[in-house]
Amino acid sequence: MKRLLLIFLFVAGFGLLPGAAPVLAESDTLIYSWPGNVGPLNPHLYSPNQMFAQAMVYEPLVRYSLDGNIQPCLAESWDISPDGRVYTIRLRQGVVFSDGVPFDAKAVKMNIDAVMANAKRHAWLELVHQIRETVIVDAHTVKIILKDPYYPFLQDMALVRPFRFLSPSAFPDSGNTADGIKQAVGTGPWVLVESKLGEYDRFERNENYWGKRPPMKTILVKVIPDPNSRAVAFETGAIDLIYGDGQISLDTYDRFRSDPRYRTAISQPLCTRSLAINSGRGPTRELAVRQAIQHAVDKDAIVKGVFLDTEIKADTLYSANIPYCDLKLPPYAFDPAKAESILATAGWKRTEKTGFRTRDGQVLSVDLCFVGNDAVMKAVAEVLQSDLQRVGVKINLLGEEQDSFYKRQKSGEFGLIFNNTWGPPYEPHSYLSSWRVPSHADYEAQSGLPMKPEIDATIGRVLVSTDEGVRADTYRKILTTIHEQAVYLSLSYTTGLIVHGKGMQGASFGPTKNEIPFETMFKE
Incomplete structure (x- = not known):
């Protein structure tokens, strides 16, 4: 009886009863879920705009492909000047925004100028500092002139934000998209047509799309904050697809994987699952404490017990297949005895009453922050708490909503905080560029390092280096220093998960x- 009541309540919340999400024809509608609404989808701004949804609506000049190459998208071709400072970009002709407005050189300049007008907000991205001017050559050609020969120009133009393109008709009257947009209008395969706060966002196929039109007419994204609720919604048919990292617990994924009714898949490694350790606040200001934390964590047990061998242990911030990152740095081996020795040498002594270490009357206590409704983060946090308690470190678990979590990353109000790397095409250049400003947890994690100014200056130099050998040596210097300073606790190289029924292809x-490539998905 309790099971039936639970399913009834879930179904009521997922749009199968009056008053919730609209009932749509099953054959031409794909139903997905996300922990919150996708936001207003301003292509030039960040939270609460969700990246997967921005990528559905807006397109870049060039696209990063599965094989790691840069391919044409809204740009048909491009030339680079011999000095690496001028990119002449020829635009794809015949493209219109979903509202019918032509995509042309004027629209490109209007969008890039809007991003540049809000440059302070995008300070994490070096490209914003490098663009000197965008010049219209003719209706379908632009020149983007840089201050320096910035080698990752095309990779940064392929990012989900901020260099994507909004219809001129959707700009605010001020012309500054930092003030908001009139509506989400792009050239992409999907159009956001309806949002209901706390319930769903509905996307329709862009009938003006220049490329191959998606087979599905509608993508309905239901708001389901809790991973367990999402699993029940999938089992009861209220959603069609589970996709990504942290959407469900890995125990649940393992159960679905062994169920013949479902199809499952695991991606190749996407990025590094790591935590930032704050060198500027609390006990983790001390190198010895950060090093002890590294040696106290049993990564093999986490990979096996939490990730169920769906991920690979990470000993360094980047995997060896990332450009410039095959450095063979010595790992911090799991060695609780060594962790305890490091702490004891640093003067942190265990107290018999609590088992935690103290020094000068201060308890060795560290706040570990995570997104409370992320099943994987929560499971990992609990294991870390147990591992560190064994060596006398008190870990306070702080699970919060996503917006509060990201605010804490920027403010530095953490001891340990989940802070995954970003994956291609950000790595390593864009991610390192962001270290220099307080846009993510990295700046605060590194803020207490005595060599922080030199790290930032070195990052600035490597991003405009034209000598491949010098560039490789400079990346080695940066990443070796960060590794030795133990400001990142890298756990595993993350993967994405897919679960769906056999009726979907x-x-x-x-x-x-x-x-998320919704445009390739369809139902039989």
Whole structure:
């Protein structure tokens, strides 16, 4: 009886009863879920705009492909000047925004100028500092002139944000998209047509799309904050697809994987699952404490017990297949005795009453922050708490909503905080570029390092280096220093998960972790 009541309540919340999400024809509608609404989908701004949804509506000049190459998208071709400072870009002709407005050089300049007008907000991305001017050559050609020969220009133009393109008709009257947009209008395969706060977002196929039109007419994204609720919604048929990292617990995924009714898949490694350790606040200001934390964590047990061998242990911030990152740095081996010795040498002594270490009357206590409704983060946090308690470190678990979590990353109000790397095409250049400003947890994690100014200056130099050998040596210097300073606790190289019923076809992983290829999916 309790099971039936539970399913009834879930179904009521997932749009199968009056007053919730609209009832749509099953054959031409794909139903997905996300922990919150997708936001207003301003292509030039960040939270609460959700990246997977921005990528559905807006397109870049060039696209990052599954094979790691840059391919044409809204740009048909491009030339680079011999000095690497001028990119002449020829635009694809015949493209219109979903509202029928032509996509042309004027629209490109209007959008890039809007991003540049809000440059302070995008300070994490070096490209914003490098663009000197965008010049219209003719109706379908633009020149983007840089200050320096910034080598990752095309990779940054392929990112989900901020260099994507909004219809001129959807700009605010001020012309500054930092003030908001009139509506989400892009050139992409999907159009956001309806949002209901706390319930769903509905996307329709863009009938003006220049490329191959998606087979599905509608993508309905239901708001389901809780992973267990999402699993029940999938089992009861209220959603069609589970996709990504942290959408369900890995125990649940393992159960679905062994159920013949469902099809499942695991992606190749997408990025590094790591935590930032704050060198500027609390006990973790001390290198010895950060090093002890590294040696106290049993990564093999986490990979096996939490990730169920769906991920690979990470000993360094980046995997060896990332450009410039095959450095063979010595790992911090799991060695609780060594962790205890490091802490004891640093003066942190265990107290018999609590088992935690103290020094000068201060308890060795660290706040570990995570997104409370992320099943994987929560499970990992609990294991870390147990591992660190064994060596006398008190870990306070702080599970919060996503917006509060990201605010804490920027403010530095954490000891340990989940802070995954970003995956291609951000790595390593864009991610390192972001270290220099307080846009993510990295800046605060590194803020207490005595060599922080030199790290930032070195990042600035490597991003405009034209010598491949110098560039490789400079990346080695940066990443070796960060590794030795123990400001990142890297756990595993993350993967994405797919679960769907046998009636759905075409589900595959996108080229980056922030893009979901709904346009290839269909129902039999």
